[in-house]
Amino acid sequence: MNNMNQMMKQVKKMQEQMLKAQEALADKKVEGTSGGGVVTVEMNGHKKLLSVTIKPEAVDPDDVEMLQDLVMTAVNDALTKADEIANADMGKFTGGMKIPGLF
Numbered sequence: 001m002n003n004m005n006q007m008m009k010q011v012k013k014m015q016e017q018m019l020k021a022q023e024a025l026a027d028k029k030v031e032g033t034s035g036g037g038v039v040t041v042e043m044n045g046h047k048k049l050l051s052v053t054i055k056p057e058a059v060d061p062d063d064v065e066m067l068q069d070l071v072m073t074a075v076n077d078a079l080t081k082a083d084e085i086a087n088a089d090m091g092k093f094t095g096g097m098k099i100p101g102l103f
Contacts, residue, residue, distance in 0.1 A: 018093045028085050032078025039070040043078040045085050 025045025032041045038058035042050040052074075058067055 014093060018090065021089050021093065025086055025089060028089075030078050030081035030085060032074040032076070032081060034070045034073035034077065039067075039074040041071070041074045041078045043075075043082050045082055045089070047079060047082045049075070049078075 026048075028045040029050065030043050030045070032043065033039065035058060038055045040051075040053040044050060052071065054067070054071070058070055060066065
């Protein structure tokens with residue numbers, strides 16, 4: 001019975017640490033870029049888009065499709081980086097396992 005209580009305490013402690021690590025992701029920021037930096041997006045570790053910066057040279061009224069592609073590429077770059085920091089921070093709790101809905 002004592003071992004069970006000890007194990008439950010350890011599980012509770014790990015859950016608290018995981019929650020803190022998950023909350024800390026909101027404060028971590030990543031930047032995605034495209035077109036050599038003409039489009040930059042900033043996102044937090046929870047994959048919330050914080051800002052989009054488009055330099056004037058990226059805007060060509062005759063080629064809106066290119067600007068759309070640049071924005072999409074920058075956002076995808078930031079999403080990849082956000083996933084990487086989430087996996088790095090939370091991976092120490094999951095041992096590299098992908099647990100759906102955890103992050």
